[in-house]
Amino acid sequence: MTRPACGTCATPGGVRDGRPWCDTCRIWLVLHEPTGQWVSYADNASRDRAAETARRVAASARQVTDNLPRVHTMLPEGWTARPHQGIDGALYAIAIDAPGGVIDATAYLHPPTDTSGWQVTVHNRVTGVGFPSYTDGGARAASFDTVEAAATDGIRLLRGEIHDLASRRPR
Numbered sequence: 001m002t003r004p005a006c007g008t009c010a011t012p013g014g015v016r017d018g019r020p021w022c023d024t025c026r027i028w029l030v031l032h033e034p035t036g037q038w039v040s041y042a043d044n045a046s047r048d049r050a051a052e053t054a055r056r057v058a059a060s061a062r063q064v065t066d067n068l069p070r071v072h073t074m075l076p077e078g079w080t081a082r083p084h085q086g087i088d089g090a091l092y093a094i095a096i097d098a099p100g101g102v103i104d105a106t107a108y109l110h111p112p113t114d115t116s117g118w119q120v121t122v123h124n125r126v127t128g129v130g131f132p133s134y135t136d137g138g139a140r141a142a143s144f145d146t147v148e149a150a151a152t153d154g155i156r157l158l159r160g161e162i163h164d165l166a167s168r169r170p171r
């Protein structure tokens, strides 16, 4: 059996109960395949999670870049669409805004994931309300097969917010 060097302390690992073990760190060692380093099971799991998150963020960025031109062709006059990443490390979405000053609200089109199609949310910064588009009955968030269907829904929801704003406005 080879004696893998511990990825944490760089000393040659040993064997304990038939498994690679670092006597310095007091951890079992497992091979982290992408880097070839021997790390603890906990470190290996967290590295896998980090890699999985990075993969999903990159996939969402690609979807946004690929589909943004199709959304642009659908926008009403004066409306805009742009890539949006809420916070560093978050998934990308396509943000749709009505013409400046009409309403301080944005519709977001979230790219498909392994478990869902496109999803749509609206964030109204005036009322502080954010909500997803629901399927009929409201049991779960609506999922759209195409970016066109998602954009249509996002525009509809944002127009609803504008309508609500107009009806609340004092005369």
Ligand SMILES: [Zn+2]
Pocket: 006, 007, 008, 009, 010, 011, 022, 023, 024, 025, 026
């Ligand atoms: Zn070690």
